[in-house]
Amino acid sequence: MSPRKVWAIAKKELKQASRDPLTLGMLLGLPTVMLLMYGYAINFDVRHVPLAVRDLDKSRESRELVAEFVNSTYFDVVSDVAAGDDLDRFTERRIAKVVLLLPEGFSRTLERGGSAGVQLILDGADANTATTVLGYASALVGAANVRRIQARAAGRLDLAPIDYQPRVFYNPELKTTQFLVPGLVGFILMLTAVLSTALSVVREKERGTLEQLRVTSLRPSELIVGKTLPYLAISLMATVLILVAARVLFGVAVRGSYLDLFVATVIYLIGALSFGLLVSSLSESQAMAFQVGMVTSMLPAIFLSGFIFPIRAMPQLVQALTYAVPARYFLVVSRGIILKGGALSEYTRDMGFLVLYASVVLTIAYARLTRREV
Amino acid sequence: MSSVLEIDRLVKRFGAFTSVDELSLHVNEGEVFGLLGSNGAGKTTTIRILCGLLEPTSGRARVLGIDVAKEPERLKHAIGYMTQRFSLYDDLTVIQNLRFFGGVYGLKGARLREREAWAVQIAGLEGKQDLLTRSLPGGWKQRLALACAILHQPKVVFLDEPTGGVDPISRRRFWTLIDELAGSGVTLIVTTHYLDEAERCDRIALMHASRLVAYGTVHELKDVFAGRVMLEVACARVLDGQALLEREPGVFEATVFGTRLHVVVADEQQGRRQVTDALTRAGLAPVAVERIVPSLEDVFIHCIEAEEARRRAS
Numbered sequence: 001m002s003p004r005k006v007w008a009i010a011k012k013e014l015k016q017a018s019r020d021p022l023t024l025g026m027l028l029g030l031p032t033v034m035l036l037m038y039g040y041a042i043n044f045d046v047r048h049v050p051l052a053v054r055d056l057d058k059s060r061e062s063r064e065l066v067a068e069f070v071n072s073t074y075f076d077v078v079s080d081v082a083a084g085d086d087l088d089r090f091t092e093r094r095i096a097k098v099v100l101l102l103p104e105g106f107s108r109t110l111e112r113g114g115s116a117g118v119q120l121i122l123d124g125a126d127a128n129t130a131t132t133v134l135g136y137a138s139a140l141v142g143a144a145n146v147r148r149i150q151a152r153a154a155g156r157l158d159l160a161p162i163d164y165q166p167r168v169f170y171n172p173e174l175k176t177t178q179f180l181v182p183g184l185v186g187f188i189l190m191l192t193a194v195l196s197t198a199l200s201v202v203r204e205k206e207r208g209t210l211e212q213l214r215v216t217s218l219r220p221s222e223l224i225v226g227k228t229l230p231y232l233a234i235s236l237m238a239t240v241l242i243l244v245a246a247r248v249l250f251g252v253a254v255r256g257s258y259l260d261l262f263v264a265t266v267i268y269l270i271g272a273l274s275f276g277l278l279v280s281s282l283s284e285s286q287a288m289a290f291q292v293g294m295v296t297s298m299l300p301a302i303f304l305s306g307f308i309f310p311i312r313a314m315p316q317l318v319q320a321l322t323y324a325v326p327a328r329y330f331l332v333v334s335r336g337i338i339l340k341g342g343a344l345s346e347y348t349r350d351m352g353f354l355v356l357y358a359s360v361v362l363t364i365a366y367a368r369l370t371r372r373e374v
Numbered sequence: 375m376s377s378v379l380e381i382d383r384l385v386k387r388f389g390a391f392t393s394v395d396e397l398s399l400h401v402n403e404g405e406v407f408g409l410l411g412s413n414g415a416g417k418t419t420t421i422r423i424l425c426g427l428l429e430p431t432s433g434r435a436r437v438l439g440i441d442v443a444k445e446p447e448r449l450k451h452a453i454g455y456m457t458q459r460f461s462l463y464d465d466l467t468v469i470q471n472l473r474f475f476g477g478v479y480g481l482k483g484a485r486l487r488e489r490e491a492w493a494v495q496i497a498g499l500e501g502k503q504d505l506l507t508r509s510l511p512g513g514w515k516q517r518l519a520l521a522c523a524i525l526h527q528p529k530v531v532f533l534d535e536p537t538g539g540v541d542p543i544s545r546r547r548f549w550t551l552i553d554e555l556a557g558s559g560v561t562l563i564v565t566t567h568y569l570d571e572a573e574r575c576d577r578i579a580l581m582h583a584s585r586l587v588a589y590g591t592v593h594e595l596k597d598v599f600a601g602r603v604m605l606e607v608a609c610a611r612v613l614d615g616q617a618l619l620e621r622e623p624g625v626f627e628a629t630v631f632g633t634r635l636h637v638v639v640a641d642e643q644q645g646r647r648q649v650t651d652a653l654t655r656a657g658l659a660p661v662a663v664e665r666i667v668p669s670l671e672d673v674f675i676h677c678i679e680a681e682e683a684r685r686r687a688s
Contacts, residue, residue, distance in 0.1 A: 008477025012466065019465045212461035212523070215425050216478045217450045 001221050009218075009226025013200060017230065027196055027231075031188040031238045032245045038184055039250055046132045047074055052096035054081035059107035065118070068144055069100065074136045087121060097123045098133055110148070181246045182334035183307035186327040187298070188242060189235055189265070190272050194297040195290065196231045197276030201369075202289040205280075220370035228273045235269050236262075255341030263344060264337065264351065268330040271358035272297070277365035301327040329353045378403045378530055378561045379424070384433035386419050393419040395584040396433070401563060401577075406556045408575030409565040410674070415581040417565040418458065421532050424563070425455045437530055454528035458535050460519035462507050468494070469503040471522060479526035493521035496551060513544025517551065524555070531555070533564045537571065549574055569670045580674055588677040595673045602626060603642045604672060607635040608662040609653045622652050629675055636672055 017024050051069060055062050069075040078096050081087065087099055101119035109116035120137050124130045204210040213223060246252040254261060275297065283289035302308060304318070305327035311319055322328050329350040336342035344351065379401035386394040394416045401407045409417050422428040424435055426446030435442045440449045462471050472493050476486045494500055497517040499510075507515065516536060524531055533552075537545045549571065552562055556576075564575065572578050573592055580588035580595075588595050609615045616635055619628040624645070627638040639645030646663050653661045 002480060004482065005478055005480060008474055011477075012463065012470070012474045015470060016463065016465050207464070208457050208459040208461045209463060211427070211457050212455070213478065214427060215450055215453070215455040216475070217447070217480065217526075218478050219447075 001219060001225065005218055005222045006226040006229070009223060010229045013227060013230040016200075017234070023196070023199075024234075027192050027234050028238055028241060031192060031242050034188050035181070035184055035242050035245050036249065038180065039246070046129050046136070048076050049074060049098055049129075049133050049136075050078040050096045051075040052079040052081050052099045053077055053102070054085070054087075054099065055102045056104040057102050057106035061107040061110055062102040065102065065141075065144055066100065068140050069137075072136065072140055074133075074140075094123070097129070098137070100137075178250070178252055178339060179335070180307075181242075181250060181252045182338045183305065183327075183331050184246075185239060185242050185265075185334055186268070186305060186330040187301040187307055189239060189269060190297045190301040190327055191294070192238060193231060193235045193269055193272035194276040194279060195293045196234070197228060197273045198279040198283065198289040198293045199286055200227060200231070201277065201280035202283050202286050205284065206286060220366070224277065224366060224369065228270075228277070231273055231276075232266070232269055235273075236265065239265055252338065254338050256337035256343065260344040261334065261337045264330065264333045264347075264354070267351065267354045267358060268326060271326045271354060271361055274358060274362035274365050277369060278361055281365060281368035300325040304328065305331050307331060323353075324357075326354055326357045329357075376403050377401060378438055379407075379563065380434075380436045381420075381424075382434045384420070384423065384435055385431045386416075386423060386428065387431045392584050394423070394430075397581075397586050398433075399579050399586065399589055401561060403561055404556055404559050405561055405576045406552060406574070407561070407563045408572045408578035409563060409581065410567065410569075410572050410578055411565075411581035412567065414583075416584045417581055418534055420581070421455075421534050421563070421565060425453060425532055426450060451526075452528055452530065454524040454526070454531040456519050456523040456531070456533045456536055458538065460515045462515060462519050462522065464508040465506065467504050467506055468497075468499050468510070468518060471507055471518065472525065475522040475525050481525065489525050489527075493518075493525060496554075497521045498547075511544075512540045513547065516540050516544065516548060520548075520551065524560075528560070530561045530563070533562060535565050535567075537566065537568065545571075569674075572670055580677060582678045582681055585681065587681045588673065592670060595670070595677075596668055598673055598676055599638060599668050602638050602640055603645060604666050604668045605637045605639060605642075605645055605649065606631070606664045606666045607637050607649055607653070608633070608660075609635070609658045610660070611658055614656070615653055615658050618652060618656050618658070619649065622648065624648055627676065627679075629672075629679075636666075636668075638676075 017027075053066055055066060066077070070077055075098070081099065087101075089095070099121040101121065103117060103119070106116045106118070118141065120134075122130050122134060201210070204213070243254060276293065279289055279293045279296065283292055300322075304311075304322045304325045306322070307327065311322050311328065314322070332350045333344070333347045333354075336347055337344070377400040381397055381399050384394055384397040385392070397416075397420060409420065411417050419428065423430050424437055424442055426442050426449045430443055437449055438452050440452065442449055463474065466474065469490065472490045473486070476482075476489060481489055494503060497514065497520070499505075499514060499518060502510070502514075507518065510518065520533070520536065537548060540548070545568075552564065553574075556562055564571070566572060575592070577591050578589070578595070579586055588598075607615070607619075612630055612633060612635055616628045616630050619625050619635065619637055622628075625637055625639055625648070627636075629636045637645070637649060639648070642665055649663055650661050653659065
């Protein structure tokens with residue numbers, strides 16, 4: 001392989017890319033836009049749930065419990081419900097998603113050491129949100145109970161208070177964006193790397209320049225490396241942009257080593273770029289390459305990688321399919337490095353699969369692209 | 375004169391379809407060789423085999439002594455090829471295209487700069503180096519494509535329909551360029567379906583439906599009518615006239631040429647009389663007859679019809 005010839009191809013690719021703001025924009029801008037869109041849109045967190053309160057007790061205790069809900073920032077009190085009001089009205093007209101009912105005698109029952117009832121009425125139309133809200137409410141009431149027990153224990157029985165302090169590791173606030181960013185990196189890189197190489201090769205097929213190149217003394221390996229390197233560089237730049245955007249917009253920092261992340265990303269990208277070459281060898285037109293590339297890279301990277309749907313929850317057959325999806329392995333590694341601060345050496349199995357994927361796909365693509373017409 | 379290209383019983387099949395059937399010919403050094411035929415006659419397939427892009431089904435082809443099927447990589451250093459569409463990068467400038475192809479051919483340093491300057495000069499693109507190739511008129515693009523294809527100074531150059539879609543003046547300029555190259559010792563194999571271009575070739579081969587049907591210098595080919603005379607006949611209802619004359623004894627061939635007939639007879643005086651009488655008797659007057667020199671087109675029509683007759687017979 002002659003580095004001079006590889007460089008001639010790579011330089012040409014870069015010049016063409018720089019003359020084509022649409023493609024360059026797609027490669028560099030789209031990832032960030034997608035991060036924004038998905039980052040804000042795919043958000044399973046529930047905050048500021050509209051809450052209506054009917055406090056018939058109007059005691060210090062009852063107000064404390066309501067304050068507990070408000071201070072959590074998960075709930076906003078939108079309305080006070082008077083004694084005779086129709087409760088359905090609030091949920092039906094969607095004034096509030098949740099109604100908290102504190103009965104008369106709430107504080108008195110508590111004083112007596114009895115268990116006072118609190119009622120929560122929940123709009124269950126959006127099951128996901130309802131489940132989450134229910135979880136929050138239970139946790140808040142639970143926390144209030146804990147405090148009461150502690151106070152009582154400290155005051156009367158001198159028992160050690162139950163120190164209930166749940167802790168969540170890696171993503172302490174259980175924020176979905178945190179969890180999604182590594183997945184997005186995998187998905188976006190897959191998409192742009194596959195499409196950019198596939199389109200750049202098929203464009204030459206369409207224009208007839210590939211035929212011209214094939215009569216030159218250029219080796220197929222020189223052509224392939226020369227065509228892939230610029231897109232590898234551009235994809236790495238896109239990765240940096242995504243990471244910066246994730247940091248600035250969502251506060252997601254890389255906890256592990258940047259070098260580890262770089263190595264993992266490069267290996268993942270080599271697989272994706274090779275897959276793009278394979279797509280180009282199967283397509284005769286740019287439109288076809290685009291479609292094939294979209295379907296075969298985007299869909300598995302979203303649905304079969306564990307990005308959104310956990311692999312363990314999939315049917316057996318689909319689980320088996322996910323082994324052929326490189327985004328699956330990259331997701332494990334990138335989540336590990338970005339969120340947990342893990343080292344690459346902890347992920348030898350997943351990295352092994354990524355290397356295997358890249359070598360198999362590159363071999364097939366190479367064989368298909370260099371085969372002489374018969 | 376030594377031959378730089380030898381084709382011996384070359385066959386190329388795509389499934390059941392035979393694209394090139396038992397083609398044998400040779401091309402001499404420094405020659406401009408024309409490969410003619412209609413679309414689908416097998417010209418491009420032949421060229422692609424000779425450039426090492428396609429593997430022949432059987433038969434042999436050697437270019438500069440290199441077997442094209444066995445050593446396609448060695449072959450590629452020695453030849454230049456300009457594909458049907460001028461395969462340049464539209465979104466690069468003139469000089470970027472030249473540098474790119476130079477790089478791909480492995481040219482560097484002083485040699486690259488010298489070849490670039492040469493290419494710009496022969497393409498007539500001085501001062502236009504920084505224009506986007508997209509913005510160039512067809513004739514310039516075509517000369518630039520040729521310059522790119524021969525930057526590495528190959529001894530043999532294949533041009534596949536180099537003048538498609540180019541205006542007549544540019545076509546003439548292009549042929550002057552071809553003649554200059556041939557004068558410097560380069561062998562050129564050109565496919566075309568323009569007959570005026572065929573007339574400019576040293577020798578030509580005509581392919582029809584995968585087979586070679588005529589082969590030689592223009593002068594030799596015109597010899598198919600040797601000893602016979604071609605008459606151009608004007609009459610009413612030329613199609614009826616043709617049907618009539620084809621059955622007339624002493625008429626070898628009668629072909630429709632636009633609004634006239636081209637008729638081959640043995641003797642001018644006797645032929646004139648015979649044709650005039652037969653057409654007048656059939657009520658196809660007024661009749662005008664003139665002796666003409668057969669053109670290359672007449673030769674090709676003759677060859678193709680003879681080939682079709684042979685096929686029908688077998």
